[in-house]
Amino acid sequence: MFVRKNVWGLRGTWPDELLWYARGVKAMKARPLATPTSWRFYAGMHGFNQALWQQLGYFATTDRLPSATAVRKFWDQCQHGSWYFLPWHRGYLLALEKNVRQAIVDAGGPADWALPYWNYFKSGQSALPKAFATPKWPDGANDNPLFVRPRYGPNGDGKVVLPVQLLDLDALNDPDFTGVAGGSPGFGGLDTGFHHGGGVHGALETNPHDYVHGLVGGARNNDRQFPGAMSIPASAALDPIFWLHHANIDRLWSSWLRPPTTHANPTDTAWKRGPTRSGERKFQLPLPDGTTWTYSPADMVDTATLGYQYDDLTPAGSSRRRVTPGPQGAGTVVGMAAAGAAPEGGAVATSRRDVELVGASAPSLAVSGADASTDVRMDPGGRGKVMAARGLAAAQPAAGEPDRVFLNLENVRGKNDATSFSVYVGVPAGADVADYPNRLAGKVALFGVRAASDPDGDHAGQGLTYVFDITRIADELHAENGLDVDDLPVRIVPNHPVADDEQLTIGRISIFRQGR
Amino acid sequence: MTPAERQRRQVRTPVLAVSAAAWLGLAAIGHRHAGGHSEMTVIDPLTLAELALMVVAMMGPMTIGLLREVVERGVPARRWRDVANVLAGYSAAWVGVSVELALVAALVRTTVSPGVAALVGLAAAVVWQCTPAKQRCLNRTHAHRPVAGIGWVADRDARRLGVDHACWCIGSCWALMLAALLVAPGQQLAVMAVASVWLWAERLDRPTRPTWRPRLPVKAVRLAVAQLQLRVVSRSSSA
Numbered sequence: 233m234f235v236r237k238n239v240w241g242l243r244g245t246w247p248d249e250l251l252w253y254a255r256g257v258k259a260m261k262a263r264p265l266a267t268p269t270s271w272r273f274y275a276g277m278h279g280f281n282q283a284l285w286q287q288l289g290y291f292a293t294t295d296r297l298p299s300a301t302a303v304r305k306f307w308d309q310c311q312h313g314s315w316y317f318l319p320w321h322r323g324y325l326l327a328l329e330k331n332v333r334q335a336i337v338d339a340g341g342p343a344d345w346a347l348p349y350w351n352y353f354k355s356g357q358s359a360l361p362k363a364f365a366t367p368k369w370p371d372g373a374n375d376n377p378l379f380v381r382p383r384y385g386p387n388g389d390g391k392v393v394l395p396v397q398l399l400d401l402d403a404l405n406d407p408d409f410t411g412v413a414g415g416s417p418g419f420g421g422l423d424t425g426f427h428h429g430g431g432v433h434g435a436l437e438t439n440p441h442d443y444v445h446g447l448v449g450g451a452r453n454n455d456r457q458f459p460g461a462m463s464i465p466a467s468a469a470l471d472p473i474f475w476l477h478h479a480n481i482d483r484l485w486s487s488w489l490r491p492p493t494t495h496a497n498p499t500d501t502a503w504k505r506g507p508t509r510s511g512e513r514k515f516q517l518p519l520p521d522g523t524t525w526t527y528s529p530a531d532m533v534d535t536a537t538l539g540y541q542y543d544d545l546t547p548a549g550s551s552r553r554r555v556t557p558g559p560q561g562a563g564t565v566v567g568m569a570a571a572g573a574a575p576e577g578g579a580v581a582t583s584r585r586d587v588e589l590v591g592a593s594a595p596s597l598a599v600s601g602a603d604a605s606t607d608v609r610m611d612p613g614g615r616g617k618v619m620a621a622r623g624l625a626a627a628q629p630a631a632g633e634p635d636r637v638f639l640n641l642e643n644v645r646g647k648n649d650a651t652s653f654s655v656y657v658g659v660p661a662g663a664d665v666a667d668y669p670n671r672l673a674g675k676v677a678l679f680g681v682r683a684a685s686d687p688d689g690d691h692a693g694q695g696l697t698y699v700f701d702i703t704r705i706a707d708e709l710h711a712e713n714g715l716d717v718d719d720l721p722v723r724i725v726p727n728h729p730v731a732d733d734e735q736l737t738i739g740r741i742s743i744f745r746q747g748r
Numbered sequence: 749m750t751p752a753e754r755q756r757r758q759v760r761t762p763v764l765a766v767s768a769a770a771w772l773g774l775a776a777i778g779h780r781h782a783g784g785h786s787e788m789t790v791i792d793p794l795t796l797a798e799l800a801l802m803v804v805a806m807m808g809p810m811t812i813g814l815l816r817e818v819v820e821r822g823v824p825a826r827r828w829r830d831v832a833n834v835l836a837g838y839s840a841a842w843v844g845v846s847v848e849l850a851l852v853a854a855l856v857r858t859t860v861s862p863g864v865a866a867l868v869g870l871a872a873a874v875v876w877q878c879t880p881a882k883q884r885c886l887n888r889t890h891a892h893r894p895v896a897g898i899g900w901v902a903d904r905d906a907r908r909l910g911v912d913h914a915c916w917c918i919g920s921c922w923a924l925m926l927a928a929l930l931v932a933p934g935q936q937l938a939v940m941a942v943a944s945v946w947l948w949a950e951r952l953d954r955p956t957r958p959t960w961r962p963r964l965p966v967k968a969v970r971l972a973v974a975q976l977q978l979r980v981v982s983r984s985s986s987a
């Protein structure tokens with residue numbers, strides 16, 4: 233059984249696991265682009281953009297692209313905005329790990345090498361592991377393959393320390409793997425076919441996955457013309473830290489399933505068999521022995537069956553929405569609170585399937601500069617149902633959640649994947665959002681937005697849609713008599729001012745209730 | 749069943765039922781033509797009704813994705829109103845264009861022999877099928893403008909959404925519609941049926957870069973093969 237370990241739990245800057253990883257990466261990087269077991273071929277399976285790769289220094293005019301057959305079979309395969317996100321990436325990690333391990337064994341290294349993971353949630357572990365932050369090997373040679381020059385960090389200055397206040401583990405509180413349009417996106421995402429990008433990201437994909445990509449990659453001096461490799465799906469897998477980040481995402485999937493929760497993977501045939509059931513592409517990856525591995529999500533449900541485990545499944549993060557077992561006992565999580573904090577009682581996230589629109593903004597909000605705002609016009613009937621549900625929740629907290637309320641940012645389009653912003657609900661016009669921390673609905677990282685905005689791309693330029701649970705905010709507004717209004721203000725606050733030429737727009741901001 | 753699959757069926761089933769009814773209506777009218785009545789040379793009310801039936805029969809299934817979004821992202825109390833507004837915009841655009849296509853077809857048929865008219869239609873459809881413009885229009889049928897959803901502007905936005913979607917549909921499908929109108933009346937129903945299957949099949953493919961190339965609805969074939977394999981495997985395992 234291979235054991236994936238916390239990279240920060242390994243001894244020193246260059247523990248054996250990272251030293252051998254670097255050697256394996258170096259060997260794979262030395263292979264030509266067209267070789268299926270080369271580093272760049274593997275990165276191309278996540279996504280490929282020749283102009284971007286050239287800019288980042290990963291494609292030269294002398295490079296020979298893989299054959300058209302190989303490109304159609306393997307490249308641009310990664311699943312995003314889909315319930316296939318987690319199983320596809322699990323297979324991708326496994327296959328890359330096998331290739332690196334073989335390269336390690338060929339170089340005389342250990343046959344039990346396993347990929348470490350980066351748990352940025354753990355106290356003191358939010359900085360990039362040191363072996364990735366230096367261009368030098370331990371012997372002083374200046375070609376450390378784990379170091380990547382186009383890796384600019386949250387402030388665009390090359391220093392990668394993740395601001396953990398922007399990350400959270402709220403996703404682990406979601407009782408359902410599969411989401412529903414308008415309502416909860418689910419832990420794992422919505423029911424889709426083969427889905428290379430765009431659409432609604434599942435809860436775990438949204439945060440921390442998308443956020444860490446944008447925060448690690450960043451953009452040079454915050455200039456979007458020079459994104460970091462990790463910031464863009466078409467180049468993210470070129471950066472060796474990508475694999476440790478995704479190992480953590482994979483680990484959190486296992487954490488979500490861990491008892492005493494009753495969380496479960498989907499049992500639908502459409503999920504288990506994967507997109508080939510509807511005539512779409514197979515999940516296929518090249519193995520070190522030259523064969524092609526074809527797999528489906530049903531093959532990915534249990535890491536023990538796949539021959540590996542994690543040294544620790546404790547998520548070790550903070551959750552704004554802490555839950556305890558309720559009367560039904562179903563779909564709840566314990567132990568998700570930050571270390572030392574007692575979980576709140578009463579509120580239970582239960583599975584509900586009825587979703588309806590209760591409010592919507594005017595179409596097309598342009599976001600530029602330091603902030604943007606709009607109002608969500610509330611439908612009187614829907615508003616009444618939400619108020620009744622919030623009143624019931626307040627009167628009988630032990631009875632469980634009758635309803636949940638979600639804010640949707642629909643069809644977000646733009647040109648800068650490294651942009652991120654915070655969304656506030658119910659902050660009065662002209663007021664400072666810093667005075668209303670409890671009105672923060674959520675945070676958005678635009679990982680994948682540029683490709684998703686292409687009208688001739690896979691999803692016809694529909695952009696990305698983000699969903700936030702604002703039930704708590706609805707409770708507060710209800711308690712202050714601030715919910716019985718015709719228009720609810722929404723404020724968008726970017727982490728860095730948005731330039732006009734980013735053409736960042738939000739198609740519509742809407743509020744849905746999910747419940748009875 | 750996932751919520752998404754449930755929603756798909758809730759929209760797909762009634763739309764396909766209405767489309768099937770329109771096909772039956774067309775078949776009945778087809779018999780009227782086969783009985784020796786003169787082919788259409790002017791647009792009379794009966795012809796207009798026939799064109800409307802043709803739009804419902806052939807283009808009905810093309811609205812399923814659009815209507816599903818309207819239902820998913822609209823206020824439940826307005827659902828039928830939103831659907832009606834979208835379909836009103838969509839149908840108005842399509843019926844208007846269908847009248848023009850029918851007049852063009854009638855003009856061509858008075859100019860050349862029936863065989864040549866059919867060939868002209870086929871040639872136009874094949875050439876258009878290979879153009880970047882066709883692919884661009886087909887790509888745009890997968891994207892929908894956001895709508896207000898609440899208040900009086902929601903009616904306006906829903907109609908505009910229907911018209912928008914129809915315009916891209918027309919851009920993608922007009923040549924096949926014309927080809928169906930250029931064949932002899934006795935063969936029109938069969939050609940329309942084949943064209944409908946083709947149009948549905950190509951809508952299953954994902955958007956792709958507009959270039960000059962022949963386009964074949966590959967995904968529909970793979971879907972059919974995959975479903976057949978599933979059924980064979982399922983029967984073998986239950987035997």
